[in-house]
Amino acid sequence: MNHKQQSNDGKHDDDSALSDFLASLMDYTPSIPDELVEHCLAKSGFQCPDVRLIRLVAVASQKFVAEVASDSLQHCKARQAAGAKDKRDKQPKDKRLILTMDDLSKSLREVGHFESIDFVYGVNVKQQEYFADNPSTGMDPASRDE
């Protein structure tokens, strides 16, 4: 019913674009293996004999992971840039890029649409940096004497 206004050629192009894309998916090998995707989909009740749809789901989830990872990368780089500006006595920040829980939780919260993240452990909770056994641990000796 939506296509009544469109010309038949236009509709044909859209459909063929989708089917062409699905066909091209078979050439592209996603990083997430088909077996894992099939297992997870089977667990949730998804039934389809078509392999192209499995590939579509694999590509979609790879895109999701790439989005989250790139967001975390930006957070990580921003943190390194901020650290370098401070000019501390200690060693400069690591040049290596490490995926940390802090960055990951920030980017997952931003991505936000995924409702089950709410009860994923530790993602929405502020991470404790360390636990000390008494309040004066780690303080300067001068202040501790006081």
Place this chain on the structure above:
Amino acid sequence: MKDGGLENKNELENSKKQSKPYKFYRKSDNFALAIAKVAVAQVCESVGFQSFQHSALETLSDVTARYICTLGKTSNFNANLAGRLESNVFDIIQGLEELESGLGFVGASDVNRCLAHSGVVKDIVHFVGDAADVPFAYDVSRFPVVKERKGMGSFWEKGEEPHGEHIPCWLPAFPDPETYAAQSTARNETMSVSNGVKTGLVRIERKIERPLLNFQQQFARNGNEGGSSPVGGDSGKAREASNSNPYLAAPLHFGEKDVDVSPVILPTKLSNEVASRDPVPENRFVGNQVSVLETFAPAIEAIKSGICEYGSGKKNVLCSQRPTVRFKIGIGKKSLNTTPNFISKNKDLEKIENDNQKDERKRSRIF
């Protein structure tokens, strides 16, 4: 909890093989989670990360697995809503739109949009065009692997005729006759001892208990090997089974091992009788079968001398000996106490008990 970080993907994979499994709440999914970790690590590496924290990697792989599951669930729901069992591409696209609706995608506000050229699909097309083709690092076979389990076989499959017209041929066949026919030598032994209805009860119960043990043995073996096998000549296998499975091992005879079974002090008369009982050597060819006979032999003697009634005599005998661990498969007398979670007050005897034993203990306490 900052890890040192790992240099490259190979190091990460090696450490993953050596590290202990983390305590996730989805313990049954360890294999899928491990594969997801490798896949996510590959994607992150292609994005630009050089190393990961363990916890971050696990979290992200778990979120990815959930994403796929949610997508599958939504697509299945959409398909069912349309009256179909199998999902098609439009169900998936709708599911993707639902997931992306938090952030928004091109054309989300368009009420009359067509799914075929949805903004979500265009994003994916762009992604596929831009992203490098990084195939998965390992060869993964289909999982979970379904184990072919050879069943017991129906009458029709075995080529046997059912015993009566009321039994259809597609039902599983009866077990081999050896499992439920009583041994002839043991039966002669009991005939000489028995007199009266009470010993008849003992005989019937022994008749039920021993073939049950045979059947359990056979069942345990069938579970491992598949296919039925006669019990008679398999003493070697029984010993082998008993070596691996402690529950099938021959129970200890009286006096063989000092075990603190219970602090219950036996009446002196009964303990003397039990001590003077000699084990019968000729019945000893398979440990499990003989043990049942020997377990009840003192009870028979106790009944013969008329000390106490059938139930409590058995109870005292059991206190002096280490009780046989038995698994009931639904055959046996119904006890008065029908609660399945009956916790024995005698906490020292924390073994799997017969309903009869619980019942008799309760009765003896009442008396």
